[in-house]
Amino acid sequence: MPNRPVLDFWYEFASTYSCLSALRIEELAEAAGVAVRWRPFLLGPIFAAQGWTSSPFNLYPNKGRYMWRDVARRAGRNGLAIVRPEVFPQNSLVAARLALAGREAGWLPAFSTALFRAQFCEGRNIAEEAVLNAALREAGADPASAFPASRSEEVKGRLKAETELAKSLGIFGAPTFVTGDGELFWGDDRLEEALSWAKDGR
Amino acid sequence: MPNRPVLDFWYEFASTYSCLSALRIEELAEAAGVAVRWRPFLLGPIFAAQGWTSSPFNLYPNKGRYMWRDVARRAGRNGLAIVRPEVFPQNSLVAARLALAGREAGWLPAFSTALFRAQFCEGRNIAEEAVLNAALREAGADPASAFPASRSEEVKGRLKAETELAKSLGIFGAPTFVTGDGELFWGDDRLEEALSWAKDGR
Numbered sequence: 282m283p284n285r286p287v288l289d290f291w292y293e294f295a296s297t298y299s300c301l302s303a304l305r306i307e308e309l310a311e312a313a314g315v316a317v318r319w320r321p322f323l324l325g326p327i328f329a330a331q332g333w334t335s336s337p338f339n340l341y342p343n344k345g346r347y348m349w350r351d352v353a354r355r356a357g358r359n360g361l362a363i364v365r366p367e368v369f370p371q372n373s374l375v376a377a378r379l380a381l382a383g384r385e386a387g388w389l390p391a392f393s394t395a396l397f398r399a400q401f402c403e404g405r406n407i408a409e410e411a412v413l414n415a416a417l418r419e420a421g422a423d424p425a426s427a428f429p430a431s432r433s434e435e436v437k438g439r440l441k442a443e444t445e446l447a448k449s450l451g452i453f454g455a456p457t458f459v460t461g462d463g464e465l466f467w468g469d470d471r472l473e474e475a476l477s478w479a480k481d482g483r
Numbered sequence: 484m485p486n487r488p489v490l491d492f493w494y495e496f497a498s499t500y501s502c503l504s505a506l507r508i509e510e511l512a513e514a515a516g517v518a519v520r521w522r523p524f525l526l527g528p529i530f531a532a533q534g535w536t537s538s539p540f541n542l543y544p545n546k547g548r549y550m551w552r553d554v555a556r557r558a559g560r561n562g563l564a565i566v567r568p569e570v571f572p573q574n575s576l577v578a579a580r581l582a583l584a585g586r587e588a589g590w591l592p593a594f595s596t597a598l599f600r601a602q603f604c605e606g607r608n609i610a611e612e613a614v615l616n617a618a619l620r621e622a623g624a625d626p627a628s629a630f631p632a633s634r635s636e637e638v639k640g641r642l643k644a645e646t647e648l649a650k651s652l653g654i655f656g657a658p659t660f661v662t663g664d665g666e667l668f669w670g671d672d673r674l675e676e677a678l679s680w681a682k683d684g685r
Contacts, residue, residue: 347653453545
């Protein structure tokens with residue numbers, strides 16, 4: 282389809298609500314006739330800039346308890362069971378760099394969904410090389426070239442630039458959806474609204 | 484209707500998203516066959532306990548900018564135009580005490596919706612006596628008896644007890660909906676889900 286409207290999908294690999302969106306966005310976007318641009322970034326520097334040293338779900342325990350319950354309910358409605366990993370939030374630096382190394386080759390989305398499933402449906406740690414390896418293979422990528430590429434200055438710079446761009450757009454959490462006309466929608470619960478806006482405008 | 488399931492609607496008068504829910508909850512609850520129990524409380528002590536000295540929408544400017552935009556979009560879908568008041572967040576202490584003074588007489592919900600409209604549809608300050616007065620009259624209450632009642636030790640104690648109960652339920656923001664079986668739903672965007680849970684359970 283030529284000239285399909287584009288929706289930017291800004292996500293953080295350590296984020297539960299980003300996972301919920303990653304596992305359903307392509308089907309919904311396809312139905313809406315919208316193209317999704319997958320844009321992993323790091324929330325850590327954005328949280329740190331506002332004085333948070335960890336996830337708000339750890340800093341504010343009631344909010345954290347609620348989040349796990351809410352995520353489980355939402356996932357359940359989509360037929361998914363959430364497995365809470367031992368480590369939360371996880372270190373997502375290598376995951377994000379690997380994903381951006383696969384941008385041109387096209388395996389960025391498939392790698393991302395495989396990794397989200399590993400983390401929040403199987404309880405794995407995405408900072409571990411074996412977990413990253415399996416997700417790369419699942420996405421049809423070659424770990425032997427993907428890992429070195431992820432450590433290149435170019436890819437490291439890409440992630441820094443994407444995170445800076447997210448910050449300059451006013452993004453403060455993940456997932457955030459941004460339409461072609463610059464409208465922001467924050468949270469998995471705004472995905473449908475974002476797609477509708479991308480398609481038809483306000 | 485006897486034995487209708489009950490949904491507790493915990494709200495804070497200074498909260499924009501509480502306003503959105505207040506202005507639509509009765510119609511949706513009626514359609515779902517659910518009875519709403521209106522429970523005003525104060526978020527201030529709960530925010531203070533986690534180190535916040537103001538609304539998170541003021542503490543985190545990007546989050547605040549987004550909130551006003553999101554609230555305007557959501558209100559627009561319901562045919563409402565939001566007017567941003569000069570003061571935000573407003574002092575809601577007297578408003579909450581007045582509302583609780585009207586619990587038995589039955590004008591608590593009508594007073595609350597009138598006050599939310601004054602604040603976020605007309606940009607008024609709900610700490611002002613004239614604004615409170617008008618909302619009381621609109622709800623069919625007598626200001627000459629409502630104000631003294633709101634200053635009684637009994638009503639002051641009610642508000643403290645309600646806020647303590649909210650805290651002990653794990654409530655960390657507003658609006659929060661709580662079903663008879665103790666399920667929490669946070670945010671105007673969870674209202675439909677909360678009503679459905681109250682009606683049918685999970």
